[in-house]
Amino acid sequence: MKQSPSTPLPPPDERRRLREAQSLTQAQVAARVGVARETVRSWETGRTTPRGRKREAYARLLAELALEKSGKSEKDQKDEKAQKDDEKVTAGQDLAPVTIDLRSDALTPAQAFDALYAFCAPALVRQTYLLTGRRELARESVERAFQLAWQSWPEVALDRDPAGWVRATAYECALSPWHRLRPRYRHPEPPPADATDRALMDVLLTLPPPHRRTLLLYDGVGLDLPDTAAETEASTPAAANRLLHARAAIAERLPELSDPAELHRRLATLASTERLRAAQPPAVRHGSERRARFWTRAAIAFTVALIGTTALTLRSAPTHYEPPVAPGSDVRGVPKRVAPGPLSEAEWKLREKLRKESAKGPERLQPTLP
Template sequence: MTQSPAIPLPPPKERRRLREAGSLTQAQVAERVGVSRETVRAWESGRTNPRGPKREAYAKLLDTLTAEPEPEPGPEPEPVAEPDVELTVPHDEPAAVPEPEEPAAPLTPAQAFDALYAFCAPALVRQAYLLTGRRELARESVERAFQLAWQRWPEVAVDRDPAGWVRATAYEYALSPWHRFRPRYRHPEPPPASASDRALMDVLLRLPPPYRRTLLLYDGVGLDLPETAAETEASTPATANRLLHAREAVATRMPELSDPAELHRRLAALASTERLRAAKPPTVRNGGERRARFWTRAAIAFTVALIGTTALTVRTAPTHYEPPIAPGAEIQGVPERVAQGALSEAEAALREKLRGGMASGPERLLPLSR
């Protein structure tokens, strides 16, 4: 079996020029091709290239934008005689030199962060909801991801794909297995109102987390297979295997979603029906700063407590070696202890004699020879 040659596409800059010449937005192109807006933006930046049916549809759309209608020929205008005007500037007036335009001021870190948040946060909240089936956890995952991005903003700002960086962080937090031990997440949230939406959400939540994430990135977000594999930190064959198994599981429960285009539409519809609103960018930034200050102070307090405990241990520890006391050994052959009995007459007389002699002071006792 031979593989059909790939349809030629213009360079990335030409793709963007054709779209702008046709007065189309990236969202409109994405809707016509059947992908997401982020995918169209990646195609125009040259970061990725379309493949398969999406490449054919994208090429046909660009071809229609290339074939612009030529203007109909009309009557040629009559030449107009130009007056003899000397294009000189009088010496007593300075020439009007156009002032150079001032370059636009660069964005501050806060402004750049707010722009990234406004562009990515609404879609990320909906994606996190499809991953977890929980509205509060979806909002919390996106907020935590952007708070971490604000803490590492110098690293995120120069990343080749800041939106992908935040998306991967939000997915990791949303799929963390430690959420099951939190009291507020032990009880399920109310399901979607529509029966078809409930069935689709149930199918998604029954998938293993890696399969669910792969399906959402490929059929929901619109990433291609290599990008999905890179974001899920898996090989391309393993990612393709996960995608096939996830699609089979969804098609088994819901046969009408066997078409990837229909599955993409239903995923977008399911996420858009829920009222999932992200917090304002300043709220996220301030929350991240407060969290960073809290953990910094906690680390300082823990360090001080550790130093104090170590100093107290050193102060109260013995300065020389004290051998341990050996455990007692059992001794045998010791006679039993006998209680003292009554004194005999001789012993009683001797005791009286000793008591009487001690009254006036001790006397020298000499042994008597026998």
């Protein structure tokens, strides 16, 4: 019995482009096909391939998306692109990870960096806000992460997941304990206006930072468990344990969020309600270059000062070893020195006689013959 040939599918990158062209989230595509959101993500990254009825349904959906994309006029596409402002994106797109190819020869390093920043920065600022609860700290952390990415751009551009590289750096900057020493961060920021969002943010901030980061990556961004464990530098069982504890803590105080799908929706909604804007890509690149120049000059000045100090030390240092003088100590058992008494008359005459002699001594006596 011969099997019917499988329905052809476009490449993984084209699947993602078709979905994004219609402003659909992975959760929406998963609901139409009848699978989980993580399954759609695996299909778009090429890790797995759909089979059977799921493949047929996914192929039909992609064909419909391709027809809708080709049927749009150029003006409609421009209008749709203009409407995709980072403050009006849908809840499912606020936390979704972004995959972008930076290895194209047609892009200069600055253009590739600007493209990565434009795709990742708005969502990354919202993610970092959920991680810290501070708007200004979220913007600063993302900007600092992209500055470090620009300083190490050859390494970042060749990374298999540049967005993940920047995301991990931004999370580490945001969770740094040194922020507690800054005066501006000793006072809490105004909470979200909505009561439900405020309650969710309060629960998130009570979680330990590793649990909060794991929950955000898995239930917010949508990474699978191995990728979440790798990004948090933990084993897969440890990441799963952190995720379960975080979900249990949230469900204990907010029972309506015990469902992971509802938790993902609420996290995306909380991130989208905040008006968080990132700096422009040229400003970030120029700031990174200024910082690099400052630290380069500081390193040169420190090196010159160190050389001068070393030369002065060599100039003024002794050329031979001089042993230290031992401290004095009391010597016991030595009799005291007795002072002389008064001179007698004969001694007085002898002293006067010696004083009258010449400085060379008395005259030499000449021997005589008998």
